[in-house]
Each structure stands twice: as C-alpha cells, then as structure tokens.
Amino acid sequence: NAGVTQTPKFQVLKTGQSMTLQCAQDMNHNSMYWYRQDPGMGLRLIYYSASEGTTDKGEVPNGYNVSRLNKREFSLRLESAAPSQTSVYFCASSEWGVGDTIYFGEGSWLTVV
Amino acid sequence: SQKIEQNSEALNIQEGKTATLTCNYTNYSPAYLQWYRQDPGRGPVFLLLIRENEKEKRKERLKVTFDTTLKQSLFHITASQPADSATYLCALDMRGGSYIPTFGRGTSLIVHP
Numbered sequence: 001n002a003g004v005t006q007t008p009k010f011q012v013l014k015t016g017q018s019m020t021l022q023c024a025q026d027m028n029h030n031s032m033y034w035y036r037q038d039p040g041m042g043l044r045l046i047y048y049s050a051s052e053g054t055t056d057k058g059e060v061p062n063g064y065n066v067s068r069l070n071k072r073e074f075s076l077r078l079e080s081a082a083p084s085q086t087s088v089y090f091c092a093s094s095e096w097g098v099g100d101t102i103y104f105g106e107g108s109w110l111t112v113v
Numbered sequence: 114s115q116k117i118e119q120n121s122e123a124l125n126i127q128e129g130k131t132a133t134l135t136c137n138y139t140n141y142s143p144a145y146l147q148w149y150r151q152d153p154g155r156g157p158v159f160l161l162l163i164r165e166n167e168k169e170k171r172k173e174r175l176k177v178t179f180d181t182t183l184k185q186s187l188f189h190i191t192a193s194q195p196a197d198s199a200t201y202l203c204a205l206d207m208r209g210g211s212y213i214p215t216f217g218r219g220t221s222l223i224v225h226p
Contacts, residue, residue, distance in 0.1 A: 040218065041218065042218035042219060043157070043216040045213060045215075048213060058213070090156050090157075092156075101147075101159040101162070102147075102149075102159065102204075102214065104156030104158070106155060106156050107154070107155070107156055
C-alpha cells in the first residue's frame with residue numbers, strides 16, 4: 001500500500017519550459033489536491049478535485065493546469081515555467097472532504113532557473 | 114480577512130518536558146481543526162482532529178484543545194522526546210463553506226536531549 005505517489009521527486013526547469021507533475025493514490029479516495037509549500041508561506045492550495053471528473057481552483061492557481069485522469073490520478077501541469085514557481089509541490093488525497101484526514105505524498109522539488 | 118496564526122519562532126524545550134504549540138485564527142468558523150506533523154523533506158502526516166463541539170482530544174502523549182470563544186487551539190506533547198522534533202501544522206475546515214482545510218504556516222519544535 002503506497003498511499004500517495006508523486007513523480008518526479010526533483011526537477012530543474014528553464015524559464016518557459018513546460019512539465020507535468022504526476023500523482024497517483026491507491027486508497028480509493030475521491031478527493032485529490034495539489035499544494036505548494038514555500039518558506040514562510042506554508043501550504044497553499046493550487047487546485048483540487050472533489051471527485052472524479054471535477055476540478056476547481058484553489059488559492060494560487062495562476063500558471064497551472066490540472067487533469068483528473070481517473071479516480072487514482074491527478075496531474076499538475078506548468079505550461080510555461082517561471083522562477084516564481086520554484087517550490088515544493090505536494091499532492092494529497094482524502095476520502096470525501098469534510099473533516100477527513102488528508103494524506104500527502106512525499107513532495108516534488110521544482111527549481112525554475 | 115481570514116488568518117491562521119502559528120508561532121513562526123521555533124520552540125526549544127528539554128526532553129521530558131511538555132511542549133505546547135498554539136494555533137490562533139480570525140474570521141473563521143471552523144467545523145474541525147486538524148494537527149499535522151511534518152519532518153524535513155517529507156509530506157505532512159495527520160495527527161489529530163478535533164470538532165467544534167469538542168473541548169479536548171487525546172491520543173497517547175498528544176492532547177489538543179479547541180476554544181471557539183478564544184478562537185484558539187493548543188497542541189500539547191507530554192514527556193517530549195528528541196524524536197518529536199518536527200514542524201507542526203494546524204489546519205482548519207470552514208463550516209458552511211469550502212470543506213478544504215486551510216493550513217497554518219507551522220511551528221518548529223526542537224526537543225533537546
């Protein structure tokens with residue numbers, strides 16, 4: 001039982017390049033999330049998917065797109081990376097939502113130069 | 114505006130003492146409050162959830178209190194150990210609004226042997 005798996009773990013991008021962060025969960029959870037964590041800023045929600053087939057913007061969605069490919073997988077795409085997107089990205093999932101425990105992946109360290 | 118405040122300064126304590134971390138919030142009416150632990154280079158891990166109608170919750174050496182009048186939660190670790198050293202995050206669910214929890218910035222706890 002792997003929980004929430006994210007790839008890649010580390011990535012260096014040049015400004016303007018695009019990339020996709022992959023996330024999969026094996027807990028049969030309905031809701032999935034993408035957060036970014038920056039020093040002094042805490043965890044901020046980028047996008048979330050309450051259930052398969054739906055996605056919604058979070059607190060900081062600009063510059064990102066997401067796809068809920070199926071119930072297990074939720075990807076985050078940077079179309080044209082900017083240095084401001086240098087951060088640690090966490091994918092997470094929960095069973096339904098209200099009061100549910102959120103299970104996090106191990107994080108993806110992204111540097112945009 | 115809504116704010117969640119956790120002490121940004123690290124809390125340093127001696128092994129065996131009780132650590133107390135604070136989470137204050139403004140302009141929220143949380144239905145739940147959660148506490149997570151985050152180790153360096155890892156994703157947050159859920160510890161405890163307390164509901165708005167609960168005053169206190171315990172789990173082994175952990176105790177959480179929730180005072181909706183003071184708009185504050187206290188997180189206690191009794192008989193602290195160096196292995197308890199980590200960053201602790203509080204997260205609030207909004208009642209009547211988005212169920213997605215919003216995270217505080219976390220407080221670093223350092224337990225000295």
